[in-house]
Amino acid sequence: MIETRGLTKKYGELFAIRDIDLALDAGDVFGFIGPNGAGKTTTMRILATLLNPTWGEAYVCGASIYTKPKEIRKAVGYMPDFFGVYEDMKVIEYLEFFAAAYRIRGPQRRKVCDEVLELVDLSYKREALATSLSRGMTQRLGLARVLLHEPRVLLLDEPASGLDPRARIAMRELLKRLRDTGKTIMVSSHILPELADICNKIGIIEKGELIFNADVETAIRQVRPNTILRIGVAGDQAAAITLLEGLPLVERVEPAGEGASDKGLRVTLTQHTRDYADLAAAIVTAGQKLTLFKEEEINLETVFMALTKGITA
Numbered sequence: 001m002i003e004t005r006g007l008t009k010k011y012g013e014l015f016a017i018r019d020i021d022l023a024l025d026a027g028d029v030f031g032f033i034g035p036n037g038a039g040k041t042t043t044m045r046i047l048a049t050l051l052n053p054t055w056g057e058a059y060v061c062g063a064s065i066y067t068k069p070k071e072i073r074k075a076v077g078y079m080p081d082f083f084g085v086y087e088d089m090k091v092i093e094y095l096e097f098f099a100a101a102y103r104i105r106g107p108q109r110r111k112v113c114d115e116v117l118e119l120v121d122l123s124y125k126r127e128a129l130a131t132s133l134s135r136g137m138t139q140r141l142g143l144a145r146v147l148l149h150e151p152r153v154l155l156l157d158e159p160a161s162g163l164d165p166r167a168r169i170a171m172r173e174l175l176k177r178l179r180d181t182g183k184t185i186m187v188s189s190h191i192l193p194e195l196a197d198i199c200n201k202i203g204i205i206e207k208g209e210l211i212f213n214a215d216v217e218t219a220i221r222q223v224r225p226n227t228i229l230r231i232g233v234a235g236d237q238a239a240a241i242t243l244l245e246g247l248p249l250v251e252r253v254e255p256a257g258e259g260a261s262d263k264g265l266r267v268t269l270t271q272h273t274r275d276y277a278d279l280a281a282a283i284v285t286a287g288q289k290l291t292l293f294k295e296e297e298i299n300l301e302t303v304f305m306a307l308t309k310g311i312t313a
């Protein structure tokens with residue numbers, strides 16, 4: 001759905017983006033992460049055909065940005081990081097105005113507008129002035145606007161920036177809803193954890209260069225190649241440690257430590273071991289009573305810090 005090769009944009013001597021190679025399949029949700037000024041907006045504006053690159057290739061839904069920009073505009077919904085709403089216009093009028101620009105006519109226009117308002121949970125603000133909306137509501141209205149023409153691809157530039165925690169959660173839920181309708185979504189943020197549970201792929205951009213680009217699973221595995229389990233047993237801890245250390249799947253066993261939230265033992269499996277279904281059975285068969293058995297979660301902030309270590313300013 002999106003492909004770029006060697007995509008580069010220069011402003012004078014400054015590389016706003018440099019040699020960006022991306023590939024997004026249908027239904028992918030790509031989290032585009034990077035600090036301010038890293039090149040996220042530049043990339044999205046090029047994909048939305050609002051800006052020409054200095055060199056490089058870019059295709060959206062198979063259409064080249066150079067030869068088929070009109071096709072791309074039909075297929076893409078681009079929500080910029082900042083956009084204005086017109087004064088003295090009601091929410092519904094604002095949407096109808098854009099629907100008219102997309103040549104949605106007659107009764108269909110009102111129907112589509114009402115549908116997108118419903119989707120972004122703004123029906124109750126239908127008759128309110130667009131300028132009276134909170135930041136969170138305005139962002140949702142912006143999203144409604146780019147959904148009017150039923151685009152297959154969404155380019156969303158920092159949709160959650162400036163939102164309070166509750167509005168961020170609402171935005172995340174909305175993005176999940178859009179993901180579940182099968183749209184291909186590129187969404188930028190300067191915070192990885194914010195995107196982690198909705199994305200299946202992430203790209204980290206720094207000073208115009210894509211320094212990491214992979215699926216989320218690979219990112220986690222790169223930072224932590226070994227699966228770590230938290231295992232608790234009632235009774236003889238020393239016997240449990242000896243038992244676990246003797247199992248072929250297990251590389252290391254250590255107490256989870258005082259500060260650990262759910263105590264027990266911290267069991268590091270041998271590298272690339274993902275299937276540990278037999279482990280619990282082995283413990284029980286040895287006569288131990290299991291009180292805890294779960295995979296230790298990795299904090300995505302830790303992943304982000306590890307992936308950008310030495311590169312992030």
Ligand SMILES: Nc1ncnc2c1ncn2[C@@H]1O[C@H](COP(=O)(O)OP(=O)(O)OP(=O)(O)O)[C@@H](O)[C@H]1O
Pocket residue numbers: 011014015016017034035036037038039040041042043081
């Ligand atoms: N029109 C322009 N003229 C000159 N430099 C520009 C222009 N637009 C962007 N840049 C520069 O290109 C770089 C990338 O900017 P871009 O807006 O793409 O970053 P960003 O990752 O989207 O940042 P933000 O999160 O602040 O929106 C920055 O150094 C910026 O100053």
